[in-house]
Amino acid sequence: MNVKLQQSTINNQQSLIRITGSKSETNRLLLLQALHPNLVLENTSNSDDSVLMLKAIQKPTTDNRQQTTVIDIHHAGTAMRFLTAYFAIQVGKEVILTGSSRMKERPIKILVEALQQLGAEISYEENEGFPPIRIKGKKITQNKVALPANVSSQYISALLLIAPKLEKGLELTLEGEITSIPYIKMTLALLNEIGVETSFIQNQITVKPLHTINSQLLTIESDWSSASYWYSIIALSPIGTQITLSSYKQNSLQGDASLVEIYKSFGVETFFKGNSIVLHKINNLKPDTLNLKLNNSPDIAQTIAVTCFGLGLGCNLTGLHTLKIKETDRLEALKTELTKLGAKVLVTNDSLILENSISINENIAISTYQDHRMAMAFAPLAIKTSIIIEEAEVVSKSYPTFWEDLEKFGFQISK
Structure with a gap:
């Protein structure tokens, strides 16, 4: 099943998304x-x-x-x-x-x-x-x-x-x-x-x-890897956009909780309220190039790379050698799909370098390589342009309700 995401104007209001355990x-x-x-x-x-x-x-x-x-x-x-x-x-x-x-x-x-x-x-x-x-x-x-x-x-x-x-x-x-x-x-x-x-x-x-x-x-605490796609969505959205996700802890055991600090670079602040987090786009300040060593959280590399591309930023992500033996070779897959969208990307055995970009090609079909994270990492780009995600059902590997949750937040999705 392929899904098409029309360029979407997100509901600029607080929504609650419940994400199941890590x-x-x-x-x-x-x-x-x-x-x-x-x-x-x-x-x-x-x-x-x-x-x-x-x-x-x-x-x-x-x-x-x-x-x-x-x-x-x-x-x-x-x-x-x-x-x-x-x-x-x-x-x-x-x-x-x-x-x-x-x-x-x-x-x-x-x-x-x-x-x-x-x-x-x-x-x-x-x-x-x-x-x-x-x-x-x-x-x-x-x-x-x-x-x-x-x-x-x-x-x-x-x-x-x-x-x-x-x-x-x-x-x-x-x-x-x-x-x-x-x-x-x-x-x-x-x-x-x-x-x-x-x-x-x-x-x-x-x-x-x-x-x-x-x-x-x-x-069990909710999954921070699943939260990463919402961080990307808020980062790509206008100032003032926010969303509440449950259930999360400030002293998380999950390495991907590093999202809290990383996404400050994209103007996203995280507020802990009870057992929930509120993500809030507070400004458009961003670096020309983002340099990150992701040895401790390689699963969020795809999300970060796509966020940078959507914002026109360059990035230098290192510590990614384990991505070569995941559901697909995630570094090569990222290079191929980002290039379709107009990006200039270089990958090595453990790193990805993305150049600053000024435009995004429209209506591009993203191959997912039977990899759930490829599908979910690229979906937030629908805030910037219409995009097609192939084999969209692959998200069930880690986040079965992903497409339904996007629709709740205002994304226009057709199969």
Whole structure:
């Protein structure tokens, strides 16, 4: 399904948009809940990724090795990483974990080798280093492992989440400069919240074993990555435009909460009121070029790049090496689609440089590459020009009600 967004004049009034729980927090807590059934979760994400994660955990497996359970997580990269670790410790269970054609191109070798160092039994069904993988769950007694520090934080979090269930816990050494520290800290904070003792000193992470926990209710904060598109919308709107989003915390565990500071450069102020935030366009002041290092929040790079283009700004975004192995090569995808719109863009393995621009080409069809963030990052440009988003249904991966919420705010959308 393609959608066309006519150049839209946004309702210059305060609206309330309710965004469901963080996909990052939800998927971590779903795994912890599977390992510790006393946990009760509130405000879970309604994203495809979280739904797939829950279905995979709940899918019946068999102790009969002649009837291996096949679990297909489609495009859900987080689920692939977390479930690899989860099923590795399900004693006596055997599964094949697979996904979409793109998922079969996304590397899993570093995590598999780390689990194998600990004693896990995992093998490849097709190509070495990539899904699908066969996992034979067993009791793991080793507790020391090392990983390159610049890998996806999801590999690291996958190991940390199962660590309390390991006989001796886990001592994890990260070698080199660490990427996406906020996501690692999020995982450790959630472990602490359910009573697990952890430490993170320099490049050494320790997680103590905790085999039983007390019953607890955990409320998940709404997703800051989903909020990023509203920051872009307000930045591209006239002075005075505002919107209220719920439910958010000032002391968020999510790295993408850096939006609060970043979007001040575009004249957007954030006001915390109770469990909501109010985004308010207060001025049109903006730098000629925005320089940002996004190691800790790479998921908002697409949104920021498109915001800059829509405002005629240049930007130099670095720390983006993990974007090469997402749902698509997000750096190349950004370059291709922004160029269609009239931008001049240069990308490297870990950076994007956008030149200042003075015009935007109209009625351009944006390819989304089966990547939800491509669809949502480009949609706010409808404030400046009419635009077409191809495969628009892909937003369900993380924000299923995205198009309906845009219409509530005044966007003119046709299928």
